[in-house]
Amino acid sequence: MLSYLVAILTFVFIYAILALGLNVQWGFAGLVNLGHVGFFAVGAYTSAILAKLGVPFPWSLTAAVCLAGLFGILVALSTLRLREDFLAIVTLGFSEIVRLFLLNESWLTGGANGITAIPRPLRSLFEQGYDVFYAGVLGIVLVLLYLFLERVRLSPYGRVLRAVREDEVVAAVAGKNVFQFKVQAFALGAAIAGLAGAFYGHYLTFIAPEIFVPLVTVNVWVALIVGGGGNNKGAVVGAFILMGFLESTRFLKDFIPMVSDFRLAAIREILVGLFLVVLIIYKQEGLLPEKPVTDRP
């Protein structure tokens, strides 16, 4: 039971980090990213491949964050000068291209079989309780990231991003380089997804393209919107609610007997989709609506 709870907590932390990343893009700057899972996958694979080559974890983690951020810059550069709709299409396409690459370039990624036996950092120091340690480290990373993003949100920089989100013409008239701010926000969010990916891969010790499907992106959107976009607290709370929701749907099996596995999987995905659509229609501001930021004295 304890190990189950620790595992759930680890996934909550991963999703919370992902949601914080998406929040920088959507919540802060109003940029829509429908391919978050692509950056997550880039982070996971980068760190896993490097670690298998013997690169120490801190460096493989750094490389994962940087590469995901770099892809964020590239994706942003291709569309950010245009209507926002194009960014939605290109990000979704990006995540599919990443999956296609992972599936087909077996020499690098192991193809459909993925990468196995990804080393767990500092594993040899622990006789037992490693999972608790890992969850603890991830929790600390989450707290640090949260504090960092809170600073960003309350800083003049965060204020500019909100201005860009609300009305980019006004922001531009005020002398802000709107394009540059958008690229930075998008890249930061992508890099955070890469961070989550690296920790995810080393935790699971196994990654494959089938893990990095669009459903992950939808999950992160659910977490962000249920908690409340625009504020970091909402993203973290949303990750807890999302995981509670996903786990409770596992017990559907006990209530609806005689249903085959693929049908149960379909029901779960229908529920996630329904959750997202209903939230957007009826409670778009989420449980913790964004509060107006007042300048501190």
Added chain:
Amino acid sequence: MFEQFLQFVINGVVSGGILALPATAFSLLYGILNFPNFAISAYITAGAFLFYALNATLHLPFWAALSCAFVLSGFMGVGVDRAVFKPMRGRRHLTLAIASIGLSFIMENIVRFIWGNELRSFDLPVARALKFGAMRVGKEQLLILLTAVGITIIVQALLRGTRLGKAMRAVADNPMLASVKGLDSEQVIRRTSFIGAALAGVSGIMVGVDTIVEPLMGFKLVFSVFAAAILGGIGNAAAAVSGAFCVGLAEEVSLIWIPATYKSAVGFGMIVVVLLLKPSGLFNRQTAR
């Protein structure tokens, strides 16, 4: 070599014909509702499975099943608009795009719940391919192309020649002005939703006639659809048809150089190139907003 090239061109024209339908649908919906409707992938899949139920399960003949599936898909589009998009009229258009992703998940998984993940094919007589030298044109391919081109011509005529078409263009152009002039914009939206979902549904049927039906078939096609619409100039239904044939040809002919596993990357590549070089599209006289 040359004949191999011609074979790819033939295949490209056929897939261009298939793409023309959902590309037109996507552009029409975009023009009226002003957001990229990602649920178009689920409309494609749903149309194919409706046809499957009518044709393979209920044994209706081809044209009867096609007509029924067309109408049912259309009503499904109207129902979906009423349930999901109508409560959100006037919201930020990106929010609707996100909702449409959730919607496509719901619809695709309803299909998966009912029919499962297996690959299926329609109950159609197997016809021998016509041969021209070393080139082969399947009778199915001819059927697909003729159906697609026929429907495309009807839709374009509808858009240019009828009151509905005029009203659709008026609402797409300036909804405020259209409603001042007494146009019932909700009615125009309902009719556009019907046409859009029906066209997407028929394209799913065409894909099924050409290959197989499975729950992810729409999602696999959707980037080519976006590419066609963007190539034509997003929101411009007539240009989307030209875009569709370009994308169809490019995807098939590129198979000479790239492995088939990367075929779906071609559409995405075209999207990026067009957005970088000429975001207003290749066949659009208007400028991008």
